[in-house]
Amino acid sequence: TPLGPASSLPQSFLLKCLEQVRKVQADGAALQERLCATHKLCHPEELMLLGHALGIPQAPLSSCSSQTLQLMGCLHQLHSGLSLYQRLLQALAGISPELAPTLDMLQLDVTDFAISIWQQMEDLGLAPAVPPTQATMPTFTSAFQRRAGGTLVASNLRSFLEVAHRALRHFAKP
Amino acid sequence: LEECGRISLPASTVRLGDSITASCTVSPNCSRLGSEAQILWKLETEPQPGERQRRLEDGSQESTITLPPLHHPRALLSCCLRWENTLQILDQAELVAGYPPAAPHNLSCLMNLTTNSLICQWEPGPDNHLPTNFTLKSFRSRGNCQTQEEPIPDCVPKDAESRCSIPRKHLQLYQNMGIWVQAENALGTGKSPELCLVPMDVVKLEPPTLWALAPSPEVAPPQPGCLLLRWELWKPSLYIDQKCELRHQPQLGEASWALVGPLLSQTLQYELCGLLPSTAYTLQMRCVRWPLPGQWSDWSPSLILTT
Amino acid sequence: LEECGRISLPASTVRLGDSITASCTVSPNCSRLGSEAQILWKLETEPQPGERQRRLEDGSQESTITLPPLHHPRALLSCCLRWENTLQILDQAELVAGYPPAAPHNLSCLMNLTTNSLICQWEPGPDNHLPTNFTLKSFRSRGNCQTQEEPIPDCVPKDAESRCSIPRKHLQLYQNMGIWVQAENALGTGKSPELCLVPMDVVKLEPPTLWALAPSPEVAPPQPGCLLLRWELWKPSLYIDQKCELRHQPQLGEASWALVGPLLSQTLQYELCGLLPSTAYTLQMRCVRWPLPGQWSDWSPSLILTT
Numbered sequence: 079t080p081l082g083p084a085s086s087l088p089q090s091f092l093l094k095c096l097e098q099v100r101k102v103q104a105d106g107a108a109l110q111e112r113l114c115a116t117h118k119l120c121h122p123e124e125l126m127l128l129g130h131a132l133g134i135p136q137a138p139l140s141s142c143s144s145q146t147l148q149l150m151g152c153l154h155q156l157h158s159g160l161s162l163y164q165r166l167l168q169a170l171a172g173i174s175p176e177l178a179p180t181l182d183m184l185q186l187d188v189t190d191f192a193i194s195i196w197q198q199m200e201d202l203g204l205a206p207a208v209p210p211t212q213a214t215m216p217t218f219t220s221a222f223q224r225r226a227g228g229t230l231v232a233s234n235l236r237s238f239l240e241v242a243h244r245a246l247r248h249f250a251k252p
Numbered sequence: 253l254e255e256c257g258r259i260s261l262p263a264s265t266v267r268l269g270d271s272i273t274a275s276c277t278v279s280p281n282c283s284r285l286g287s288e289a290q291i292l293w294k295l296e297t298e299p300q301p302g303e304r305q306r307r308l309e310d311g312s313q314e315s316t317i318t319l320p321p322l323h324h325p326r327a328l329l330s331c332c333l334r335w336e337n338t339l340q341i342l343d344q345a346e347l348v349a350g351y352p353p354a355a356p357h358n359l360s361c362l363m364n365l366t367t368n369s370l371i372c373q374w375e376p377g378p379d380n381h382l383p384t385n386f387t388l389k390s391f392r393s394r395g396n397c398q399t400q401e402e403p404i405p406d407c408v409p410k411d412a413e414s415r416c417s418i419p420r421k422h423l424q425l426y427q428n429m430g431i432w433v434q435a436e437n438a439l440g441t442g443k444s445p446e447l448c449l450v451p452m453d454v455v456k457l458e459p460p461t462l463w464a465l466a467p468s469p470e471v472a473p474p475q476p477g478c479l480l481l482r483w484e485l486w487k488p489s490l491y492i493d494q495k496c497e498l499r500h501q502p503q504l505g506e507a508s509w510a511l512v513g514p515l516l517s518q519t520l521q522y523e524l525c526g527l528l529p530s531t532a533y534t535l536q537m538r539c540v541r542w543p544l545p546g547q548w549s550d551w552s553p554s555l556i557l558t559t
Numbered sequence: 560l561e562e563c564g565r566i567s568l569p570a571s572t573v574r575l576g577d578s579i580t581a582s583c584t585v586s587p588n589c590s591r592l593g594s595e596a597q598i599l600w601k602l603e604t605e606p607q608p609g610e611r612q613r614r615l616e617d618g619s620q621e622s623t624i625t626l627p628p629l630h631h632p633r634a635l636l637s638c639c640l641r642w643e644n645t646l647q648i649l650d651q652a653e654l655v656a657g658y659p660p661a662a663p664h665n666l667s668c669l670m671n672l673t674t675n676s677l678i679c680q681w682e683p684g685p686d687n688h689l690p691t692n693f694t695l696k697s698f699r700s701r702g703n704c705q706t707q708e709e710p711i712p713d714c715v716p717k718d719a720e721s722r723c724s725i726p727r728k729h730l731q732l733y734q735n736m737g738i739w740v741q742a743e744n745a746l747g748t749g750k751s752p753e754l755c756l757v758p759m760d761v762v763k764l765e766p767p768t769l770w771a772l773a774p775s776p777e778v779a780p781p782q783p784g785c786l787l788l789r790w791e792l793w794k795p796s797l798y799i800d801q802k803c804e805l806r807h808q809p810q811l812g813e814a815s816w817a818l819v820g821p822l823l824s825q826t827l828q829y830e831l832c833g834l835l836p837s838t839a840y841t842l843q844m845r846c847v848r849w850p851l852p853g854q855w856s857d858w859s860p861s862l863i864l865t866t
Contacts (some may be wrong), residue, residue: 093800093851094733100798117344118296118328127340131256131282160275183675186727194733197701211561219255222344 087149091198092250098191099243105184105238109177110232115177119224122233129230132223135213136166137162137238142245152245153199158210160192166231169215173224181228190233255363255551256282257291257342259331265348265382265438268321273318276331278342284512291315292331292339294388295347322349325381350381352440355415356433359444362456362547363425365488370423370451372407373415374433375446382437388416390431395428397448404429425451453545458486460496465521478525479557483537485517486549493517494546496539500524503532503556514542563589564598564649566638572689572745573629575656576589580625583638585649598622599646601637602654618639629656632688657688659747663721663740666751669763669854670732672795677730680722681712681740681751687849695723697738704755711736713861726729729795732758760852765793766859767844772828785832786864792824793856801853802823804844807831810839810863821849838866 098236114120122129137159141151167185171178218224257278265274268541278289289394294301303317326378328349354377361372372388387492388407391400402422407416423429429451467473474480478551485494497513512524517539527533536551564585571581598620600607610624622638634654640647661684668679668823678696695714698707711730714723730736736758740751772787774780781787793799804820821830824846834840843858 088849094759097799097851104798119341119344126254126334126338127282128342139266145723150309162319171397183727186730188731190734192730197734220258221345225344242627 083129087249092246095246096250098194099239102187102191103239105187106232106235107178109184109228112177112180113225114231119187119225119229122229125226128226132216132227134227134230135162136218136234139178139238139241142241147248149249150204153195156190156242157195157199158187160197162213163235164188164192165215170224171205171227173228174221255279256526257331259329259343259345261345263442266321267439268349269321271319271321271468273316274329275314277312277314277317278333280404284397289313290334290335292334293317293334294332295319296328316549322486325349350439352446353380353384353435353437353442354378355442356386356435356444359433359447361431361447361449363451363454363456368420369417371415371417372431376414382439384435384437385432390418390429392424393428393430397428397446404417417512423451424487438469455546457489457539457549458519459549460485460539462535462537462552462555464555464557474523475525476525477529477559479524479533479559481522481524482520485539492541494539498535498537500533500535502528503534532556562586564638566636566652568648568652572655574746575630575658576628578626578628579654580623582621582623583634585620585640585651596620597638597641599641600624601639602626603635629654632656635783656784657746660687660691660742660744660749661685662749663742663751666740666754666757668738668754668761670758670761671763675727676724678722678724679738683721688746689746691742691744694741697736698727699731700735700737704735729749730758737795762848762853764796764846764856766856767792769844769859769862770843771862771864778828781830782832784834784836784866785833787829788826788829788831792846799848801846802849803844805842805844807840809835809843810841834866836866839863
């Protein structure tokens with residue numbers, strides 16, 4: 079089976095990652111709740127067209143999905159996906175005064191999670207020497223576009239984390 | 253990046269009850285529906301009929317709509333597009349409605365000798381539903397505030413308080429100054445009537461302190477039906493000439509206050525007579541700057557003595 | 560303006576118990592006594608004998624004195640001149656004495672999930688009689704704080720508090736960081752022992768909330784000698800895997816606490832048995848991050864239930 083030796087990853091690293099996934103999920107949910115309560119943007123499906131126009135990139139997690147689960151590939155994709163979301167969240171700066179604290183917290187936790195994975199890959203000598211090509215960030219030209227972008231990014235991040243959480247739980251199984 | 257849809261409004265703030273005409277321009281490649289993209293408007297969650305749509309030279313579609321009179325201070329306007337049987341939001345704008353600020357009223361000021369500042373307060377007037385900035389403006393003047401000499405820096409109240417305190421360094425305590433409050437929001441400005449005052453004439457005195465004079469070798473015990481008293485002015489106001497007033501009433505029963513005054517502001521010993529014997533009396537005192545103009549202090553805390 | 564008299568000191572701050580040599584230069588025209596002006600020294604109000612006086616080329620007089628060891632943190636030194644049988648003060652200098660700061664100790668830190676900041680506190684050590692600045696310094700580190708990666712901005716406590724809180728934006732919650740306190744005054748610096756910690760491993764959890772489970776259609780009433788309970792983790796810590804402990808004791812009497820644990824951190828219903836029938840029990844619960852490292856929360860407020 080494509081499964082790499084799950085045991086090559088320290089249990090404490092996997093437990094920390096699981097905790098960090100849940101922390102980022104909680105932050106993401108908080109951002110979605112506030113976007114809905116404060117700006118009435120509650121349904122990402124209403125913003126698909128705008129999302130296409132803005133060109134919000136998605137992060138692939140094929141090596142973490144159950145059919146093609148592959149440990150090291152999954153770690154790489156997890157790290158580049160988190161780096162992408164960190165940059166997307168940064169591009170949303172100025173979303174609105176009410177949401178700024180929630181957005182900052184989410185961005186800090188996503189950054190922390192990306193660093194945890196990067197350092198573990200370095201410790202295993204698996205960190206890619208050449209940084210992966212970076213997707214171009216959308217430019218948001220109005221407060222509304224930042225809020226709509228925030229709703230779409232939070233929704234995409236939620237699905238990304240669900241896949242990551244399932245994979246990490248699988249790797250952490252003793 | 254191509255602008256997908258953009259709402260434009262004549263003004264983001266209008267008067268409550270006014271109606272507003274908005275337009276939304278949708279660029280061709282965003283809608284990917286070719287020319288016949290159907291633009292729809294929503295106010296909060298209510299679809300708004302009656303929009304007029306036209307094609308511009310550059311191929312984008314422009315929809316214009318005149319909304320019904322606004323009766324809510326805040327409303328969210330959405331420009332949408334029907335796409336694969338979903339309603340896609342392309343842009344949103346928050347409509348803000350309210351009134352120009354009423355003129356603030358009941359402006360009054362007191363000179364506080366503890367903080368050494370002139371503290372003014374006012375009534376802001378009815379809520380106009382808009383973010384409104386209040387500023388206390390003042391200027392020095394020779395005559396009765398008809399001519400304006402040097403302006404005094406604006407006094408900006410702390411978060412939405414209806415009071416502001418002008419620090420000592422901006423004040424000339426014995427000169428006339430004109431003071432008014434200005435309220436400003438997106439729809440206009442309101443100005444309170446102007447006060448013309450001399451800070452020292454509006455000093456707020458703290459009441460004097462009243463003591464009973466205990467009989468002692470130097471102090472003979474009081475006559476029957478009399479009480480021996482002493483009082484001291486509020487320390488920070490010792491430099492101000494004042495006159496005082498004493499009021500007393502039997503502690504029990506319904507008798508109203510009896511007033512004694514004017515009394516000198518400084519006495520070491522005062523005998524109050526003409527009272528009912530062996531009766532408990534409640535005594536209070538207050539003082540005012542005198543003969544120069546001033547404001548009466550509050551009545552002092554009660555002193556209870558028995559004849 | 561011609562300098563009249565000027566005291567010069569090697570240093571304005573010395574160690575308590577040290578002695579200090581000061582000099583005072585008096586310009587000729589100031590003293591108007593011609594050459595033989597008699598310079599005198601006073602420490603606070605005490606005249607100080609033993610000064611040595613000499614004339615400089617420019618005609619001014621210079622007096623030098625070695626003061627006795629200083630035993631007061633503050634002392635006023637005056638350079639004076641006898642003039643028309645008065646003692647004229649020409650210059651004054653404040654002598655400041657104290658000790659270099661002791662190394663702060665008992666440094667401890669907790670990660671606060673409500674304020675999302677790492678709050679550290681320490682013991683400043685004995686009073687050194689000098690204005691002393693405390694700074695909480697920290698740096699990020701990969702290993703066990705042997706190597707220093709990026710430094711973290713200094714944390715300066717609010718007016719003389721012996722605690723400081725490092726905001727979330729300067730923290731990496733799952734990485735090692737080295738932390739110490741530096742004390743600094745005019746006479747030197749003191750450095751506390753260094754802590755090496757991971758913020759998430761020192762999270763301070765608030766206790767869970769304990770509830771009685773009221774019997775309802777879905778919930779059968781408890782067996783005799785049993786109690787039906789429910790608890791919920793502190794909301795901001797829901798994402799942290801935890802284990803919990805329950806302790807109980809009969810409300811009356813001297814029985815000590817009985818401990819039940821480890822308990823899962825999430826249960827909708829728990830039956831606690833083995834208790835005395837129809838007895839009032841005091842129940843408390845606490846939780847800790849587990850299996851990852853963490854600190855026990857305090858015990859929850861008591862829940863009193865009767866079997």
